[in-house]
């Protein structure tokens with residue numbers, strides 16, 4: 001693992017629960033008989049943000065732009081290439097998840113958990129509900145015997161499942177119920193942070209609403225913070241306090257919910273908003289629709305990575321990569337012309 005280079009000091013916010021600074025995850029591209037590394041897929045490339053205690057940060061972007069890799073790298077399901085992931089523990093100490101060894105990682109893992117996209121494939125078909133939900137408790141040594149069973153029963157109640165389901169297997173449940181099991185499992189160790197990766201995308205719309213409501217109730221009840229990853233802008237708008245927009249491994253815009261949805265500053269965000277289905281089908285979205293495909297993450301365009309798809313691209317955009325900068329208070333955008341473009345939704 002590479003170290004963050006000098007000058008990349010983490011901009012830790014005193015009160016932040018999670019501080020991600022200059023995080024990178026590159027996958028090597030190998031070729032030939034000797035599997036020589038000929039390049040890198042830069043799935044996460046110099047990403048920085050914070051998540052405060054009890055808040056929801058929505059992470060949105062098209063499929064393939066690195067959202068899942070980012071979530072998994074934060075929780076050390078993947079080893080980062082470089083960067084800092086500061087998690088503040090309940091005692092007040094902050095640990096760098098990116099640098100912890102396996103034993104230290106086991107000890108702190110209970111504080112940050114994950115809810116996965118597909119409730120059909122993320123639960124082990126050979127494990128009962130009791131085994132699935134209690135596994136994190138057993139792994140972290142938090143409970144055993146009757147106390148463990150009693151905790152699992154409480155968790156089932158909290159997520160709206162019945163205790164008689166305890167010894168059933170995943171195939172006996174619907175998608176929504178399976179996601180409730182996944183949520184109970186994530187909650188088992190009393191985490192302060194949950195990374196939810198497309199947690200409702202595989203569900204029918206009516207079930208989506210139930211699971212989103214449950215997650216909001218749980219957030220209020222337990223003071224949870226969510227990093228909520230989704231390609232679905234409606235879900236992100238509904239749930240998030242703040243929003244980060246990801247494009248080809250990078251955050252291109254970050255702002256409070258209202259500012260981002262009412263006054264996007266990056267043409268990519270504006271294009272995503274214009275592509276969002278309108279609640280009233282008789283009304284059409286205005287604004288510039290998103291055209292073209294996302295580029296190959298192993299061979300990004302020079303300058304601004306969005307320039308080949310951007311209707312406002314100038315010569316400067318083809319040459320110079322725009323940094324993520326604060327254009328309005330607490331509203332950041334990585335565009336040379338942010339604040340000057342006629343973007344509308």
Ligand SMILES: Nc1ncnc2c1ncn2[C@@H]1O[C@H](COP(=O)(O)OP(=O)(O)OP(=O)(O)O)[C@@H](O)[C@H]1O
Pocket residue numbers: 027028041043061062063064065066067068069070231297
């Ligand atoms: N193990 C891997 N080895 C090489 N490249 C990978 C690996 N996993 C993901 N990638 C690539 O990294 C990029 C980002 O993928 P990732 O799954 O993180 O994006 P995403 O935004 O979550 O997309 P989706 O919503 O479709 O899962 C993609 O180009 C993907 O092909």
